[in-house]
Amino acid sequence: MKTPSIGTLSFGFVGATVVLLLAIGSPNSRVAPPPAAPTAPPPPSVSARGFSLASTSVDLPTDEGQYPAGPHADVINANCTSCHSASMALNQPPLSGDQWTAEVTKMREVYKAPVAAADVPAIVAYLTAMSTKQPGAAKGKAQDPDPKAAPDVSGGSG
Amino acid sequence: MKLAQATNRRRFLAEAAIGSGALIAAPALAQSMVDLHLPGGPSERPMTSAFPGKGNMILQRIHPPLLETPMSVFNGDVFTPNDQFFVRWHWADIPTAIDVEAFRIKVHGAVTRPLSISLAQLLKLPRVELAAINQCSGNSRALFQPPVAGAQWRHGAMGNAKWLGVRLRDVLDIAGVKPGAVAVRFGALDQPVVAGGPDFAKSLSIDHARDGEVMLAFGMNGEQMPLLNGFPVRLIVPGWYSTYWVKMLNDIEVLAAPDDGYWMAKAYKIPDTPGANVRPGQKDFPAVPINKMIPRSWVTSLDEGQAIAFDRSIPLGGIAMGGDCGVAKVDVSTDNGKTWYKTVLGPDHGKYSFRRWDAQVPLTHAGPTRLMSRCWNTAGIAQPMTPIWNPGGFMRGNIETTNIVVG
Numbered sequence: 001m002k003t004p005s006i007g008t009l010s011f012g013f014v015g016a017t018v019v020l021l022l023a024i025g026s027p028n029s030r031v032a033p034p035p036a037a038p039t040a041p042p043p044p045s046v047s048a049r050g051f052s053l054a055s056t057s058v059d060l061p062t063d064e065g066q067y068p069a070g071p072h073a074d075v076i077n078a079n080c081t082s083c084h085s086a087s088m089a090l091n092q093p094p095l096s097g098d099q100w101t102a103e104v105t106k107m108r109e110v111y112k113a114p115v116a117a118a119d120v121p122a123i124v125a126y127l128t129a130m131s132t133k134q135p136g137a138a139k140g141k142a143q144d145p146d147p148k149a150a151p152d153v154s155g156g157s158g
Numbered sequence: 159m160k161l162a163q164a165t166n167r168r169r170f171l172a173e174a175a176i177g178s179g180a181l182i183a184a185p186a187l188a189q190s191m192v193d194l195h196l197p198g199g200p201s202e203r204p205m206t207s208a209f210p211g212k213g214n215m216i217l218q219r220i221h222p223p224l225l226e227t228p229m230s231v232f233n234g235d236v237f238t239p240n241d242q243f244f245v246r247w248h249w250a251d252i253p254t255a256i257d258v259e260a261f262r263i264k265v266h267g268a269v270t271r272p273l274s275i276s277l278a279q280l281l282k283l284p285r286v287e288l289a290a291i292n293q294c295s296g297n298s299r300a301l302f303q304p305p306v307a308g309a310q311w312r313h314g315a316m317g318n319a320k321w322l323g324v325r326l327r328d329v330l331d332i333a334g335v336k337p338g339a340v341a342v343r344f345g346a347l348d349q350p351v352v353a354g355g356p357d358f359a360k361s362l363s364i365d366h367a368r369d370g371e372v373m374l375a376f377g378m379n380g381e382q383m384p385l386l387n388g389f390p391v392r393l394i395v396p397g398w399y400s401t402y403w404v405k406m407l408n409d410i411e412v413l414a415a416p417d418d419g420y421w422m423a424k425a426y427k428i429p430d431t432p433g434a435n436v437r438p439g440q441k442d443f444p445a446v447p448i449n450k451m452i453p454r455s456w457v458t459s460l461d462e463g464q465a466i467a468f469d470r471s472i473p474l475g476g477i478a479m480g481g482d483c484g485v486a487k488v489d490v491s492t493d494n495g496k497t498w499y500k501t502v503l504g505p506d507h508g509k510y511s512f513r514r515w516d517a518q519v520p521l522t523h524a525g526p527t528r529l530m531s532r533c534w535n536t537a538g539i540a541q542p543m544t545p546i547w548n549p550g551g552f553m554r555g556n557i558e559t560t561n562i563v564v565g
Binding site for chain 1: 209218223257259282310356377382385
């Protein structure tokens, strides 16, 4: 559709409010269901005042990616591929052992990753070895977060 | 490693298979690799167009999707095409089908009339359209030095669109906000994939929520938005970082006490210091939820690492944003910031939009050349020369450099 020009398309809002209060009602006063759809389907859509929204269904790619082979790859693959792609960890800049410990702690404590405490050292060892192999490897510098405090300090994300 | 099209989005922990450790090279869905020129960590990413509603994007993560917009896209129209608009989800339980007749937005909490709003009803409310930039809090995080953990974006975790929808204030007024309300929390259809994981929700102060600018958008650049950008309805918070622009919004809760949920109280927090800047490693700083954006600008007519023939003067173009207000002016330099030249600003699409800038600038010598642009916003704030640092990698806004080679 042609987009209206930028800015506010104004309407008499007081009037609209009254109409809408009647139209929307409370969660319990639903409008009667629409009549049964005809057999041949364009995707169902709703429209009003020149704009339509059509039901949508998509397929999202799944990720079969694994952590590359190396000591403890089996442990990290068993623990760190379910919630997100391995690339989330593999794309990180080189981090120190303390930083990786903070990350794994955050996964367990904040995001409730079902990772056994016994598996943590192997996972941290795998990730730290990976970081050491990167060109700009971290040497345990000033930016190391406190492994315990990290989840509470920045929380991260974005 | 193959890209299965099967999509049991609740596949999940049961299948955390122990692999033999195939090398993470370009996944099968990658058409090619791109170098993001990152200083700290792995710099190469696959390019992919395997995602629904999306064209060629930089693949940061398949599951859940993190897709970055290639910089060249920003050299086109100041409005980012929907099919190249960046994508960012936290939890992988993302609905893959939306029935527009069944979808409802619940409005509840400290209101006199709890509502359950259908899309048909939403479409009948008074409409507004606004041009606004949606930029991830961690955009450009991969350039932080020393590096920080998090999604390793270059500059493409941002986009500009014309958002069509209704004012949040109007919806809240229909529900009737009770006296004593302090904030409004926004929840969405996506869910944590483990029990007890923090469900993504963000909140705004009641005054901000009722400022008449915050919108519930259903249209993006004249079309319904791609599912991956939040179909059918997403929150638009002009001038604020994208973390507040909740996608697949289906729950609006008016709160009588501040939001102490994880995503407000712990995550997305910045140092409460000038420019959100602290000394690398510093821990003892007060922190506040990230909020308003700051001025930024980029050269887009030439790519990082590009080689060009020597000429006494060259055309240079790019984009700028004011942050929480408009762009006042943009200057550019071709000599590492020693000499600055004025640029001509393109059409003004409103204070929250990207603004195109163009200039004809001299080149003094052949060889490696550092191009820079500097934006002043209408509040008089200019981009600083020196990068900030904070542990979350948030709010980068310094003058950016594009390195080219003049032959």
